Amino acid sequence: MLELQGIHKTFNIGTVNEKKALVDLNLKINDGDFITVIGGNGAGKSTMLNIIAGVFTPEEGKITIDNDGIIDITKMPEHKRAAMIGRVFQDPMVGTAANMSIEENLALANRRGKKRGLRWNITKEEKALFREKLKMLDLNLEDRMTTKVGLLSGGQRQALTLLMASLIKPKVLLLDEHTAALDPKTASKVLNLTEEITGKDKITTVMITHNMKDAISHGNRLIMMMNGHIIYDVSGEEKKNLTVKDLLLKFEQNSDGEFANDRMLLS
Amino acid sequence: MVFFDTLLSGTNQGLLWAIMAIGVYISYRILDFADLTVEGSFATGGSTAAIVMTLCKDFVTKGSGQGILIAIVAMLIATIMGGLAGLVTGLLNTKLKIAPILAGILTMTGLYSVNMLIMGLGSGSAKSNLGLGSVGTLFTKIEDFMPIGRNWIIFIVGFLAVAAVIGMIYWFFGTELGSAMRATGNNEKMAKAQGINTQGSKILGLVLSNAFVALSGALITFQQSNSTNTMGVGSIVAGLAAIIIGEGIISGKFPFWARLLSIALGSVIYRIIISFIYLVGINAEYVKLLTAILVVVALSIPLIKDKLNKVSRKSKNGGNASTGDGDSAKEEKVATDEDVSKELGEATITQDDSSKPVEEV
Numbered sequence: 001m002l003e004l005q006g007i008h009k010t011f012n013i014g015t016v017n018e019k020k021a022l023v024d025l026n027l028k029i030n031d032g033d034f035i036t037v038i039g040g041n042g043a044g045k046s047t048m049l050n051i052i053a054g055v056f057t058p059e060e061g062k063i064t065i066d067n068d069g070i071i072d073i074t075k076m077p078e079h080k081r082a083a084m085i086g087r088v089f090q091d092p093m094v095g096t097a098a099n100m101s102i103e104e105n106l107a108l109a110n111r112r113g114k115k116r117g118l119r120w121n122i123t124k125e126e127k128a129l130f131r132e133k134l135k136m137l138d139l140n141l142e143d144r145m146t147t148k149v150g151l152l153s154g155g156q157r158q159a160l161t162l163l164m165a166s167l168i169k170p171k172v173l174l175l176d177e178h179t180a181a182l183d184p185k186t187a188s189k190v191l192n193l194t195e196e197i198t199g200k201d202k203i204t205t206v207m208i209t210h211n212m213k214d215a216i217s218h219g220n221r222l223i224m225m226m227n228g229h230i231i232y233d234v235s236g237e238e239k240k241n242l243t244v245k246d247l248l249l250k251f252e253q254n255s256d257g258e259f260a261n262d263r264m265l266l267s
Numbered sequence: 268m269v270f271f272d273t274l275l276s277g278t279n280q281g282l283l284w285a286i287m288a289i290g291v292y293i294s295y296r297i298l299d300f301a302d303l304t305v306e307g308s309f310a311t312g313g314s315t316a317a318i319v320m321t322l323c324k325d326f327v328t329k330g331s332g333q334g335i336l337i338a339i340v341a342m343l344i345a346t347i348m349g350g351l352a353g354l355v356t357g358l359l360n361t362k363l364k365i366a367p368i369l370a371g372i373l374t375m376t377g378l379y380s381v382n383m384l385i386m387g388l389g390s391g392s393a394k395s396n397l398g399l400g401s402v403g404t405l406f407t408k409i410e411d412f413m414p415i416g417r418n419w420i421i422f423i424v425g426f427l428a429v430a431a432v433i434g435m436i437y438w439f440f441g442t443e444l445g446s447a448m449r450a451t452g453n454n455e456k457m458a459k460a461q462g463i464n465t466q467g468s469k470i471l472g473l474v475l476s477n478a479f480v481a482l483s484g485a486l487i488t489f490q491q492s493n494s495t496n497t498m499g500v501g502s503i504v505a506g507l508a509a510i511i512i513g514e515g516i517i518s519g520k521f522p523f524w525a526r527l528l529s530i531a532l533g534s535v536i537y538r539i540i541i542s543f544i545y546l547v548g549i550n551a552e553y554v555k556l557l558t559a560i561l562v563v564v565a566l567s568i569p570l571i572k573d574k575l576n577k578v579s580r581k582s583k584n585g586g587n588a589s590t591g592d593g594d595s596a597k598e599e600k601v602a603t604d605e606d607v608s609k610e611l612g613e614a615t616i617t618q619d620d621s622s623k624p625v626e627e628v
Contacts, residue, residue, distance in 0.1 A: 113462050
């Protein structure tokens with residue numbers, strides 16, 4: 001379980017560019033949840049993920065995670081949090097080390113949260129394990145384990161990143177529009193892989209997407225964000241019966257409200 | 268004979284400087300950190316080695332065995348001092364968030380004074396140079412045992428030292444820590460996401476890099492029986508020259524140890540060229556300018572090659588195709604997602620209107 005309590009995050013404080021990215025954000029992610037997150041640009045979706053991952057520290061609020069007892073990770077540095085958190089980024093170039101081979105990348109991922117010493121960076125047993133895991137991707141990467149990752153396509157790199165993020169089961173897997181930079185066919189392939197991997201190990205997942213159809217068809221819970229808040233949080237049967245129309249309606253209702261509020265403030 | 272002597276002394280210089288070039292390779296290529304500390308830490312290595320020999324003069328001159336022992340201790344201390352210099356730059360960069368280049372320049376500038384203080388130890392005043400003529404060096408002491416000529420001794424020691432350094436670095440970058448360091452230099456965001464302490468990686472990398480640079484400085488001091496405050500000036504460019512020449516020798520897919528070997532070879536070639544430049548009678552003051560020009564030319568070769576490729580492709584296609592992708596360096600084809608889809612041989616997912624991705628809610 002991971003919980004965000006009263007999170008505030010503002011960028012460029014005290015300048016004309018001041019931007020309130022997250023305003024009193026509260027979210028409780030239960031174990032086994034697969035949450036899809038939608039919202040317009042600047043709604044705070046990515047900021048929320050980055051706050052969870054430790055890229056940014058909030059000005060206010062608390063982040064706790066259940067890791068053999070509830071611990072406060074608000075101030076924990078990013079690389080230490082990585083022991084509990086798996087991440088896949090929007091840009092396929094970001095998730096892997098291009099100059100290193102496929103197996104070296106996987107070996108790095110297989111030591112997430114562990115002490116790195118002067119042992120050899122990759123063992124025989126690991127190579128066998130990686131081969132097996134790569135087979136699951138069905139991209140013929142298992143025969144190219146010593147190929148530099150920089151020579152792979154965006155889709156292949158994203159699939160590999162997904163595998164790396166889940167190699168050691170994370171408490172939470174954060175997917176930041178990880179299919180947005182791929183062509184539709186590859187995107188759906190990677191999305192299916194996501195389902196497969198998270199489903200098999202019951203990995204708690206938070207997935208940002210711009211595709212409302214995907215947001216509805218994947219996961220057991222959907223949240224909609226706007227102006228740094230969560231404006232809609234739905235799960236179970238209600239979520240299953242959602243349509244894109246419902247979501248658009250919901251969005252319009254809320255933005256109308258926002259507009260009215262703005263007008264009130266101005267008058 | 269002059270030709271052969273020049274060749275041998277150039278080779279020797281190249282071997283001793285190769286250790287510095289490999290140090291530069293760690294920061295510049297592996298960590299992707301343009302570290303100028305090198306210019307100072309090279310002289311720190313030299314100064315430290317010289318002062319240790321000088322302070323232990325009585326012991327050193329007692330016998331050749333003692334002399335060699337002290338020389339080895341001197342090199343060890345010099346290496347540690349270089350590592351400390353790297354540590355300072357690393358802390359400036361990671362903890363105080365000072366940009367890499369500036370962090371290096373600051374340490375280098377500070378070291379200028381530190382080196383003079385080191386060389387002045389025991390004499391009461393800072394010195395800008397320290398000769399070892401009356402004390403002896405590692406090489407003169409070995410020569411006492413093996414009278415085969417100074418140059419041959421330097422050659423053997425230099426060769427063994429380079430081999431040992433290459434071996435150590437090859438091993439280290441194959442370990443978990445070394446692998447984490449490579450990832451840090453390659454993609455810091457990814458490294459953090461995989462739980463790598465990237466600040467620690469950078470600091471350790473700079474410590475290692477400057478430790479090797481200082482060791483090289485110590486060996487050069489022994490070779491010329493003299494250390495000066497300015498001996499490191501231009502060393503970063505010399506190191507880059509060695510790396511670039513090495514990359515020219517072997518380009519493409521080669522194991523890591525071959526890459527390291529190529530740097531050593533690059534350094535030797537570079538120093539041989541310099542030695543012959545001296546032999547021809549070109550003024551020593553011009554050598555640094557020549558080196559700078561050489562490095563600029565070498566660095567611009569990929570760009571020039573690219574331009575030439577475009578021109579030749581254009582002329583081949585009758586001048587109307589202009590799709591030079593500028594990636595002549597890549598030998599293996601970068602896969603596209605089209606290929607992947609083909610590989611998968613999967614049926615296309617049909618999408619009706621309602622399933623169209625709705626962008627920008």
